[in-house]
Amino acid sequence: MRVRQILADIMGTETAGLPERLCRACAVAIPVSGVGLALVTATGHGGTITATDGPAAVMEDLQATLGEGPCVDASHDGHPVLQSDLAATGAARWPGFTAAALQAGIAAVFAFPLQVGAIRLGTLDLYRDATGPLDRPQLAEALAFAEAATTILLHLQDGVPSGQPLHPELAEAVESRREVHQATGMITVQAGVGLAEAMLLLQAYAYSSERSLLDVAKDVVARQLRFPPEDDHHE
Template sequence: MGIDDLRSGLATAMMGATSALAAADQLCRACVDLLDVDGASISVADHETTRGTFGSSGELSRRLDEFQFTFGEGPCLDAVRHGVPVLVADLAATSEVRWPAFAGALLDVGVRAVFALPVGIGSSPVGALDLFKRQTGPLTSEALTGGLLAAELAALPLLDVMGATAKIAEHAEAEYGWDQLASLERVEVYQATGMIVAALNIGPDEALVRLRGNAYARGITASELAWEILERRLDPREEGLWGPSGTQGGPTGDR
């Protein structure tokens, strides 16, 4: 399939979407159909953490983004930090030690290769298109070309979400746009963080570090632990559960 056919196929997949989020999901599913990968997601991220999953081809793809948020490491974050594709054809390779917690979690769920392609608005990366395969091996040149095209197209629904309408004052447009992206953040995580703040009388940054650290120690995602708290299956005041910040391993907030 040539470049023009790939571009046409990916762009056509987004047509008829009822919302920007639906268009992002449809683009991710098209990546699976056209690029010989097993899953795709679009992560919104800054240099410190992923802020939310903007689109995905399925639940496993969303879970991969959850792992990056929980562990504070992964290819999406590296792609955004450095503004270049991150291509890992074999997560189990002894030379691949960049993300020990993230790589281990992916191997546990049967993912063997992962690729992150920056998604930019203007000159700034604001996220990444993450592709994964269940078998080891690089992307073919055609799949990499298609992935880069898809990353370009992924910026379009992001702009729809960020774009201010003509009624919004010009000086407020950037702030408004990022407020829209903030709605993609993991609401359950921040609600649970608020409960930890109230229960332990600590600051929100430390509460989030403790939430992520505890999730890491238990081998679950931050969102899964947050739901345990919100559904009252776990009491944030339970003695010895949280411990001093940074004592449980995992993310410590310095990434």
């Protein structure tokens, strides 16, 4: 069974970093530009657990901030969302997300819900910088990786001590989501831009300064970093 093979290849004896290893393996097995793994909570997008590259990470955080996008719909509806040409059909469905995705060089998105029965756990999201659908073998591979991702999330949470709500890797995603959301809202006011543009400004600063998105977001929330309008967006 393909799912067992995927798990055997990435799990080994070390449980730390399993989500990251799964996303890297998925990006190698399927011809995509990036892969992201997002957590879903009772209130919606719970935060980015991991992503393989900058654009994928931006797209994950952007969908959480805007509350729209393929991964949001996949989680809500419980079905894969296969968007093979964002420029052609994405704007009518997700106007804010699509504009920012195209600006970031994302042309196609394939989102797969991770769930057990009615319980939603997260989404596995594949990003391409070129249009075109997944063919049948690629789709089967993506579904296998989604099932493996579900198993990994359950495995991580199963090992959490009593009284601790989430595994540290999952708790970090929730913390990151909260801080990034707050920072993005502050930047919209400071720079006089929309949420999508604010997220791109935040990510661009993190990339150029070689810092994590969460660290930069914390600086914004602490008012140690501002993004004034028509400025170079440095302190």
